[in-house]
Amino acid sequence: MTNQPLSAVKVLDLTWYISGPYCTKLLADYGAEVLKVERPGEGDPVRKMGPFFKDDPHPEKSGLFLYLNTNKKGITLDLKSSFGKNAIKELVKDADVLVESFSPGVMERLGLGYAELERINPRLVLTSISNFGQFGPYRDYKASELIIYGMGGAMNESGLPDREPLKKATGTPVLFSAGNMAALAVMIALYQAKAAGSGQQIDFSLMEAQLESVDRRMSQLLAYQYNNEITNRSDVRARPVYPAGLYPCKDGWWAITAIGVEWPAVGKMMGMPEITDDPRWSNMIAQVMPGHREEFMALFIPWCLEHTKKECVEAGQAAGANCGPINTMEEVLDDRHLKERGFWAEIEHPFTGKLTYPGRPFLAEDMPWSIRRPAPLLGQHNEEIYCGKLGYSKKNLVKLKETGCI
């Protein structure tokens, strides 16, 4: 497919774990030629992270690795060896982008800092992804998804007021959105590099990316500046206006928000149009008066419990309310809307056979998303790159393997 937006873009990928690989996956899925460099022997540590295909903890069967590395070619290389450093310098010559997620300072210690790489290729966009950025007091601090969410994200306001703050779901969406934003940073720098002929280094910190991106976080930071007030954890069950939250129904839970201008949808949905103009609930001021919530819930909750989540959502949407089901993954995979829009991708891999993966993140006629190859096996493209591209003989390749360089 030659008409993918990034099919002329070459990316050298020195990332591992989640954010960096997700950044390069997004580029690869829209056409970029991404070469992933892994440590000889073990490879990307994500290969050791679950979930594993049929719960077999094999380095080629990590679902997380398989998902994060589609469309990439993979080689192994010891960056500490002089062979390794030279190979990177060779590969950087015709790369447009290099993405790395080492601890700050590692690239410089390897002799692969931006100053050196810029000398080799002034067009190069070097993207350095790290926990806390390339400078500052926390530069060398370690982090995890939980820690990034606590320091950058909105953890302080998540959860119940009298309990510990709560993070979002495990499964690292925080690190995925950071990788997503790093891909945006790459595209912005690449856009300029194409026009101006000059690349630059991006200093991308997971903490700042969270601080800037989490839903409403910037507004809350501003609210502190404006009013000197800290956001508290609030119990959503006690919201002053309603319905706005998650409610039980016949077969599980559903969520509805129909407040203010959307209040009339509630009576319509429940087949009780008379409640729309009931003075207890017909405006937000009345709703907050003592007792009114309980009186409403005495009508509303029984209605929910008589209907399945599908029925609740269909009735709510037909009436014009913002609402939706609380789905399990099984229900997500089975959902007719995502199926009809062709969201899912079927990907064949030598160790797992054909599996369903999350597919394209957006649709655009002239920017097709496609799977050209599954995630690479460890060192799968060594021969193609070292012999085919860099000109080493097959005999050299054996030597490199024996000495642990690849």
Next chain:
Amino acid sequence: MTRLPLEGIRVVELAVVWSGPYVCRLLGDWGAEVIKVESRQHFQFHTRGYMPKMPEFLVQQTVGYSTYKKLGYNPDTAHNTFTLFNGQASNKLSFTVDMRTPKGMDIFRRLIEVSDVLVENNSPRIKEKLGISWDVLKQWNPKLVMLSMPGFGGTGPYKDYRAFGVHMDNFVGHGHMSCYLDEEFDTESVVYHADEAGGIMGALAVMMALYQRLSTGKGQYIDLAQTEASACHLGQAIMDYTMNKRNTEKTGNRDYHGAVQGCYRCKDVRGKFAGGIEFTDSRINITITNDEEWQGFCRAMGNPTWTKDERFSTSLSRYQNHDELDRLIEEWTINYDNYCIMDRLQKEGVPAGPVMDEKDAYSDPHLRVRGFFNELTHPVCGTHLYPGIAWKMSKTPNHLKLPPPCLGEHNEYVYKQVIGVTDEEYAELVKEGHIGTDYIESIGFSL
């Protein structure tokens, strides 16, 4: 190279609430000229506030965080002090037009003709009602990149479904996984990933299209369903289902990949929540994934005898005895300040960090050194530090330039210099009510 990368790109924002405006904020931060299309005749709920001229006593009824600037509160200008808007409206311009009239639509067409990008996240039926489908817009400007990002996308059975972040997050299974281990789902957090995912992914899609346009000279239409963009961020749980038919269940603050992980109470710090409620609280997050980090952790605590207990000797046994371990850890953390614990644990190679509230963020030494907050002066709100730009680029140093715009603040610039209306035409548009800096008195909106 001091020009910002996107200087010369003009973005029209016809977006509401959070995620669509966030796309434009990301582009505006890097030099694009973002023009927000607003209307004096239609008050956008949840975007410029909850109602025009919101009464002060309702502003004081705060949930979670204060959504308006309270000091010097004035109902007449309240729409310019809404934090949900101002939080992601830096580096943007605002102009007003009534698109429901033929003349207003003509103005919108002339703006589109001289722009590069249109971002909208309205329900698909709004586009139909206004008659601004891609088929129409591409004739106005074939170089236009149009991003539409409703909750469920522009096609499919749910295309007209209305949804906020909470509904999208729960639809894609995120809500089912993010909850305290021992609570029901109705206690879930009020922070939603779908807005963040849709916003970042939308900006990425726009940049890919602009990049492609450098070669093809052609614009295009992007259909982004925020639910799909956020499902892409849940690869781990989705793969577990497709590989093992297993539904990922709630994990609280814990993690599948190791123990210990948790959020622990530290020495109390006093503070004031929105609404003036006093609190005493402070917390630290700690993650330990291997023996080396566990030993570092024990050293940092001064090797208390309980750490020698066999129940905590391996990663697996720590996982199995997580509850007991949490209790013992908190007995230690409760004596110290959370920032001190971070430094002490990090020195021993243990990942740890405070749960930061807004006050912490503004006084954080790291963010200060990195220059994350930028000072801006807003004509109504005054001078404050605004959260800055998400990443740094070596050759194009950057900081926030424009404060969030007041309603219609840039009418003169946009009408006369961007769209090119004459002085006479401008006067006429003022008379007809398109141009102004407040909402039309008769605007229909009940409490």
